[in-house]
Amino acid sequence: MLALEIKDLSVRFGEFWALEGVSLAVPEGAFVAIVGPNGAGKSTLLKAILGLVPFRGEVRVYGLPLRQVDPMWFGYVPQIKTFDRSFPALALELVLTGLRRSWPFRVSPKEREEALRALARVGAEGLAERPLGRLSGGQLQRVYLARALIRKPRILLLDEPATGVDRVGEVDLYRYLEDYQKASGATVFMITHDWEAAHHATHVLVMNRKVVGFGPPEKALTEACLRQAFGHVGHAHGLFVEGSRG
Numbered sequence: 046m047l048a049l050e051i052k053d054l055s056v057r058f059g060e061f062w063a064l065e066g067v068s069l070a071v072p073e074g075a076f077v078a079i080v081g082p083n084g085a086g087k088s089t090l091l092k093a094i095l096g097l098v099p100f101r102g103e104v105r106v107y108g109l110p111l112r113q114v115d116p117m118w119f120g121y122v123p124q125i126k127t128f129d130r131s132f133p134a135l136a137l138e139l140v141l142t143g144l145r146r147s148w149p150f151r152v153s154p155k156e157r158e159e160a161l162r163a164l165a166r167v168g169a170e171g172l173a174e175r176p177l178g179r180l181s182g183g184q185l186q187r188v189y190l191a192r193a194l195i196r197k198p199r200i201l202l203l204d205e206p207a208t209g210v211d212r213v214g215e216v217d218l219y220r221y222l223e224d225y226q227k228a229s230g231a232t233v234f235m236i237t238h239d240w241e242a243a244h245h246a247t248h249v250l251v252m253n254r255k256v257v258g259f260g261p262p263e264k265a266l267t268e269a270c271l272r273q274a275f276g277h278v279g280h281a282h283g284l285f286v287e288g289s290r291g
């Protein structure tokens with residue numbers, strides 16, 4: 046079954062087309078790494094899938110048009126670079142906003158337990174009572190991931206989840222994601238600037254406003270595709286999948 050089917054998707058901001066004619070068919074259970082240069086429309090694509098930006102074209106999730114899709118099917122970890130650290134809240138409360146539409150001013154014992162379980166899943170149970178303003182970038186990423194996972198999403202959308210996470214934390218993060226994916230059968234979309242991490246995905250989407258390449262890493266992470274998307278491939282030569290140059 047297809048988890049996501051996108052047909053001829055375009056997004057315009059004023060006179061500028063951030064996405065043009067994107068079509069994709071993603072099978073259930075895929076782990077899709079999305080790569081492309083800054084401004085390629087990667088975040089915009091996730092937002093279109095979530096229905097957060099107006100678009101032209103068609104998006105179907107498990108066969109349903111977007112307007113019929115239960116928002117709880119989606120777990121989303123946005124880019125946290127712009128997060129306001131003075132916001133007075135605890136990590137546990139942020140996690141619970143994954144389940145509730147309003148801020149959880151009162152937390153029931155059952156909710157608390159659920160939030161602690163979600164935090165434990167990403168190795169962050171010790172952060173539950175910590176004010177958000179006192180979390181490091183990597184810790185905050187984990188809390189956001191717990192917030193996405195608490196819904197048990199069928200589709201997990203991650204916008205550069207490893208930003209601010211140290212190398213060890215990054216390996217942990219990919220392991221948590223893989224474990225969740227395997228245990229739940231969810232479909233995962235992860236924007237990343239780490240081509241090495243993209244090699245571990247089942248599918249890679251190389252994009253620059255349009256789809257440049259989509260398929261298993263050895264088909265999509267070719268020098269030709271990356272050159273087309275990025276204009277150059279810099280020092281990345283060691284990363285090409287064996288035999289995929291050209």
Ligand SMILES: Nc1ncnc2c1ncn2[C@@H]1O[C@H](COP(=O)(O)OP(=O)(O)OP(=O)(O)O)[C@@H](O)[C@H]1O
Nearest residue numbers: 058059061063081082083084085086087088089090
């Ligand atoms: N709300 C908006 N209004 C106007 N322009 C926007 C808006 N959101 C994004 N854009 C523009 O659309 C383009 C794509 O942005 P987007 O954030 O999707 O790129 P990206 O591939 O995620 O980039 P990065 O790797 O830098 O995060 C950029 O040129 C950006 O300036």
